[in-house]
Amino acid sequence: MIVAIGHDLIETRRIRGLWEREGERFYKLFAPTELEYCARLADPLPSYAARFAAKEAFQKVWPRPHGWRDVWVERPRTPDGPFPYAAPLLGYSPAIAAEMHRQGWTAHLTLTHTHEYASAVVLLEAR
Secondary structure (H helix, E strand, C coil): CEEEEEEEEEEHHHHHHHHHHHHHHHHHHCCHHHHHHHHCCCCCHHHHHHHHHHHHHHHHHCCCCCCHHHEEEECCECCCCCCCECCCEEEECHHHHHHHHHHCEEEEEEEEECCCEEEEEEEEEEC
16 A cells, blocks of 8 residues: 655756755765765766655655655665666665564655756555
């Protein structure tokens, strides 16, 4: 059963402006795995924007406020197949993970981005 759906769309130039204004503080919005993934890219800002959108989309389905680093996007590596990374998943702080487990909830995530826009959809499902 679907509990909630959250969507966020952001202009990549807004994330670029945030990055330019905040400098090192910009990186505090992201988990170490997100930083590591994006650092490998020729232009990491569209991927940062997609991760920012994922955090916002999750906030729209979550019943309480949470911190920027309490939810993050994971891209597990795949050992075989045509793509080096599996589909994106959400990772959670221990408190959010425990609440997800207690409620019997699972979150599904989809991301997309261009050089101009990034979008994320989170579907929260009760098992």
